[in-house]
Structure formats: structure tokens, C-alpha cells
Amino acid sequence: MPGGDFHPWFFVIVAAWILVCGLGVVLFKRIMYSAVSMVFCFLGVAFAYALLNAPLVAIIQILVYVGAISIVIIFAIMLTEVQSGKMSLFFNRQSAAAAVVALVGAAVLAIVALSSDIGHIGSESLTPGLRQLSRLIFDRYVFPFELVSLVLVAAMIGAIVLATREKERP
Amino acid sequence: MNALYWWLLLSFLLFCIGAFGVLARRNVILVVMSLEIMLNAVNIALVATANFRGGARGAGTLFALFVIVVAAAEVTVGLAIVIANYRNKSTVQTDTYDELKG
Numbered sequence: 001m002p003g004g005d006f007h008p009w010f011f012v013i014v015a016a017w018i019l020v021c022g023l024g025v026v027l028f029k030r031i032m033y034s035a036v037s038m039v040f041c042f043l044g045v046a047f048a049y050a051l052l053n054a055p056l057v058a059i060i061q062i063l064v065y066v067g068a069i070s071i072v073i074i075f076a077i078m079l080t081e082v083q084s085g086k087m088s089l090f091f092n093r094q095s096a097a098a099a100v101v102a103l104v105g106a107a108v109l110a111i112v113a114l115s116s117d118i119g120h121i122g123s124e125s126l127t128p129g130l131r132q133l134s135r136l137i138f139d140r141y142v143f144p145f146e147l148v149s150l151v152l153v154a155a156m157i158g159a160i161v162l163a164t165r166e167k168e169r170p
Numbered sequence: 171m172n173a174l175y176w177w178l179l180l181s182f183l184l185f186c187i188g189a190f191g192v193l194a195r196r197n198v199i200l201v202v203m204s205l206e207i208m209l210n211a212v213n214i215a216l217v218a219t220a221n222f223r224g225g226a227r228g229a230g231t232l233f234a235l236f237v238i239v240v241a242a243a244e245v246t247v248g249l250a251i252v253i254a255n256y257r258n259k260s261t262v263q264t265d266t267y268d269e270l271k272g
Contacts, residue, residue: 019183019184019187025187025203026187026190026204031200034203038203041210042206045210045213045214049214049234052177054220054231057231060235060238061238064238064239064241064242065206065238068242069245072249073206076199076252077199079256080199080252080253080262091194093265094193094194098190099190099194101193102186105185105186106182106183109182109185109186110179113175113178113179128231128232132228133232136228136232141229141232144236148240149239151240152239152242154243155243155244155246155247156243158250159246159247159249159250160250162250162251163250163254
């Protein structure tokens with residue numbers, strides 16, 4: 001069962017939580033319920049990171065996903081609520097084909113992963129500590145780090161430009 | 171079974187749930203939400219592999235952080251596009267975006 005120094009039931013609970021909330025996002029009819037379910041799904045993923053000895057990633061997950069991205073999505077829902085309320089149509093026509101694709105994809109991924117040799121797995125955690133991780137960020141991967149901050153600034157400016165035009169149109 | 175397999179299995183299942191949402195739902199905002207779920211699934215796989223295998227001095231954990239940042243950028247731009255589109259067409263249903271239909 002899932003290794004580490006926690007009881008295996010923790011994994012079962014967290015996995016069930018994540019999957020149930022993920023299914024809720026996809027299957028709820030009202031989009032606001034989906035959004036709340038998504039927040040809980042992100043929270044469960046943060047718990048999964050904590051179980052995987054990555055507390056920094058767990059904290060950033062809560063800050064960015066649970067804190068920021070959910071707020072942006074809920075704002076977008078409220079801005080388009082007239083159409084996306086309870087009167088919105090649910091699935092589109094290819095939903096049966098989509099279910100088949102998703103199930104086949106899950107089966108193929110699981111078969112490939114389970115039949116591949118991932119080598120010896122020790123019992124000790126190999127996740128880098130905070131000190132080692134900051135060394136990685138600011139020494140070896142400093143260029144991707146700067147690049148990703150540039151991407152973030154460009155995305156923010158692009159979002160503002162995209163969302164605030166439309167004034168000059170008749 | 172190995173510990174890593176269970177985490178990978180969880181990641182794949184979550185990824186396919188997100189893929190189903192992207193393919194099947196009609197609301198564009200819900201498509202964006204399902205995309206976020208798919209990215210979270212990828213992150214679980216990255217962090218789990220970095221935890222149990224530890225290749226490249228643990229850079230998998232770092233890449234998960236990069237994925238989170240890029241996902242934040244993606245959701246910002248994506249929802250801005252949704253809002254701009256909503257102003258033009260006053261709808262968020264995917265199958266009404268068919269101006270380029272041949």
C-alpha cells in the first residue's frame with residue numbers, strides 16, 4: 001500500500017475524497033455546485049501533497065488553487081450567471097463518446113503504468129527539503145523560474161487587455 | 171503492489187475524470203475547471219514520482235510548482251477570453267461558438 005510513514009487508510013480517504021469531488025465537478029448540474037466541489041477537490045490534492053512529504057507544494061496549492069484560481073473562476077461564473085445558471089444545457093451531444101474515451105484512456109494509462117518497471121522503490125522519502133528545493137530554484141533552475149514569472153506577468157497583462165476592451169464598438 | 175503505483179493510479183483516474191469533463195460539458199467555464207483538474211492530476215503524478223524515485227535531485231517537486239504557476243496564467247487568460255466572448259455572443263455554451271464552421 002502507499003508507502004511513507006502514515007497509515008494506508010489515509011491514502012484511501014484522500015484518494016476517495018479527490019475522486020468523489022472530481023466526479024462532482026464533472027457531474028453536478030448547477031455550475032456553482034461544481035465550483036464548490038472543485039475547491040474541495042483542490043483541498044484534497046493539497047492533502048495528497050502533504051502525505052507525499054511535499055509541504056511546500058501543499059501550501060502553494062492551497063494559496064494558488066484554493067485561494068486564487070477558485071476566486072477567479074467563481075467571479076467568471078457570476079459574470080456569466082445569466083446563461084450559466086440552472087437553465088444551462090448539461091452535456092453536449094458527444095458525451096457518450098467522451099465517456100468511452102475517458103474510460104479507455106484510464107484503462108490504457110493504468111495498464112501501461114502497472115506493466116512498466118519503475119524500479120526499486122525505497123521506503124524513505126526522496127522529496128527534497130526546503131533548503132534543497134530553494135537551492136534548485138535559485139541556482140540550477142533560475143532561468144525557468146524567471147521565465148515563468150515573465151509568463152505570469154504577460155498573462156496578467158493579456159487578461160486585462162482581453163477583458164476590458166469593447167468600449168469603442170458602437 | 172508498489173507504493174508509487176497507487177498514487178499513479180489516483181492520478182490517472184483524476185486525469186480521465188477531467189478529460190471527460192473537457193469533452194462532455196457544454197459550459198466553457200466548466201471546461202476550464204476540468205482542465206484545472208487534469209493539471210492537478212499531472213501534479214500528483216509529478217510529486218509522487220519525485221517522492222518515491224527522487225531522480226534529477228528532486229526536480230519533480232519543483233516542476234510541480236512551475237505547473238501550478240503556468241496553470242494560474244492559463245486560467246487567467248482562459249477566463250478573460252470567456253468573458254470577452256460572452257460580451258460578444260452573450261452565451262457560454264461551447265456549441266454556439268461555431269462561426270468558423272465550414
